[in-house]
Amino acid sequence: MDPRAAAIDDRLAGVGRIVAVTGSKGGIGKSVISSSLALAWADEGMAVGLLDLDFTSPSDHVVLGGGGRFPTEEFGVDPVVLAGVRTMSVAYFSGDAAAPMRGGDVTNTLLELLAITRWGDLDALVLDLPPGLGDIALDVVRLVPRTEFLLLGTASRVVIGSVQRAVRLLVELRAPIVGMAENLRRDGGGEVEALAAGSGVPFLGAVPYDPALEDALGDPGRLRETDFFDAVRRIGREVAGRAGTATSPPGR
Amino acid sequence: MHEFALADAVVKAAVRAAREAGMARIEAITVRVGELQQIERDLFEFSLTEVIPAAEPALQGVRFVVEEEPVRFRCRVCEREFGTPDLDRVEDADDREAIHFLPELSHAYIRCPGCGSPDFEILAGRGISLARVEGDTDPGPAPG
Ligand SMILES: Nc1ncnc2c1ncn2[C@@H]1O[C@H](COP(=O)(O)OP(=O)(O)O)[C@@H](O)[C@H]1O
Ligand SMILES: [Mg+2]
Ligand SMILES: [Zn+2]
Numbered sequence: 001m002d003p004r005a006a007a008i009d010d011r012l013a014g015v016g017r018i019v020a021v022t023g024s025k026g027g028i029g030k031s032v033i034s035s036s037l038a039l040a041w042a043d044e045g046m047a048v049g050l051l052d053l054d055f056t057s058p059s060d061h062v063v064l065g066g067g068g069r070f071p072t073e074e075f076g077v078d079p080v081v082l083a084g085v086r087t088m089s090v091a092y093f094s095g096d097a098a099a100p101m102r103g104g105d106v107t108n109t110l111l112e113l114l115a116i117t118r119w120g121d122l123d124a125l126v127l128d129l130p131p132g133l134g135d136i137a138l139d140v141v142r143l144v145p146r147t148e149f150l151l152l153g154t155a156s157r158v159v160i161g162s163v164q165r166a167v168r169l170l171v172e173l174r175a176p177i178v179g180m181a182e183n184l185r186r187d188g189g190g191e192v193e194a195l196a197a198g199s200g201v202p203f204l205g206a207v208p209y210d211p212a213l214e215d216a217l218g219d220p221g222r223l224r225e226t227d228f229f230d231a232v233r234r235i236g237r238e239v240a241g242r243a244g245t246a247t248s249p250p251g252r
Numbered sequence: 253m254h255e256f257a258l259a260d261a262v263v264k265a266a267v268r269a270a271r272e273a274g275m276a277r278i279e280a281i282t283v284r285v286g287e288l289q290q291i292e293r294d295l296f297e298f299s300l301t302e303v304i305p306a307a308e309p310a311l312q313g314v315r316f317v318v319e320e321e322p323v324r325f326r327c328r329v330c331e332r333e334f335g336t337p338d339l340d341r342v343e344d345a346d347d348r349e350a351i352h353f354l355p356e357l358s359h360a361y362i363r364c365p366g367c368g369s370p371d372f373e374i375l376a377g378r379g380i381s382l383a384r385v386e387g388d389t390d391p392g393p394a395p396g
Contacts, residue, residue, distance in 0.1 A: 113354070
């Protein structure tokens with residue numbers, strides 16, 4: 001019997017909402033948006049945690065300007081506070097070393113991180129998921145079933161198709177969906193909004209393509225001044241206003 | 253170091269398991285500890301007795317048995333099996349500490365001694381598991 005299951009319930013007992021940012025494709029802004037969402041909420045006075053679940057390329061600590069090693073103690077591991085956000089990442093343990101992991105390793109690492117991290121009392125915990133609806137997403141649904149999913153898409157046809165499949169899968173898994181947001185909007189747009197409407201999922205807003213973002217990464221002060229961040233802040237308010245509304249849309 | 257946290261999880265899981273089995277009192281809890289977790293055994297055993305909730309009658313007088321499980325890796329590339337000597341080669345204290353918290357990070361610090369690959373399986377000795385919970389099964393008051 002695995003004692004970590006009991007530990008996980010304990011560790012998450014003081015956590016209000018748990019919101020997982022997913023979108024199935026890589027490179028669509030899950031990490032920059034997860035990190036910025038957590039930062040925006042912290043700016044509004046919420047106690048916020050941010051757990052980076054992309055074990056092969058953790059990047060939330062880079063977005064928020066952190067690094068270095070983990071603080072530890074006898075009762076577990078304390079999150080690293082970056083710009084007011086309590087963050088946890090395998091990067092604090094492995095540094096720049098690559099840790100190739102297969103399915104079972106990924107599940108174990110997720111269990112272990114959830115079992116050792118002392119989040120304390122949080123209004124919200126943001127989970128930054130890796131690309132794809134694979135092991136991590138399935139494990140999150142299984143181990144922390146109250147997790148609400150925020151689906152991220154872009155107007156690209158290759159992305160729309162995968163977001164559509166992600167909705168279907170989450171519905172089948174009966175996982176709550178808080179809504180859908182669009183990233184990398186240039187001109188026009190509307191594709192993701194249409195997909196949300198067609199799927200019976202709330203549309204939470206669009207984030208513009210912002211050429212100023214790259215230079216602001218790693219510097220929370222500059223990040224807050226970008227148009228990108230403004231848009232994420234608005235989405236954050238939408239999500240905050242939808243506490244308790246996330247449901248799995250009716251499947252067909 | 254998170255021996256207290258591990259001990260706490262073990263005891264909570266044992267109480268859960270005992271309840272599910274309808275056990276009124278737990279006599280012995282056997283914990284299997286993987287070598288990769290590199291716990292400080294004395295501190296862990298001390299923690300086990302420390303974390304017993306005074307308010308938990310089922311646990312009064314419980315005995316703990318801690319079994320160690322050696323680590324075994326198997327390379328997926330050349331199929332070689334290997335163990336401890338290569339764990340000892342992780343010299344950096346921080347790296348050892350990282351593996352203690354997240355045993356799967358051995359993939360970042362340990363390489364197959366045969367071919368150098370980080371793509372190996374952890375066959376045994378990774379974490380902590382509750383091997384056995386022994387005790388009295390109380391039938392409880394008869395209904396009616
Ligand atoms: N709205 C945006 N404007 C400009 N660049 C963006 C935007 N969203 C994401 N990016 C950039 O795209 C890249 C991928 O983002 P990332 O968050 O790592 O994606 P994911 O986590 O989905 O793989 C990063 O370099 C990020 O800075
Ligand atoms: Mg990412
Ligand atoms: Zn090998």
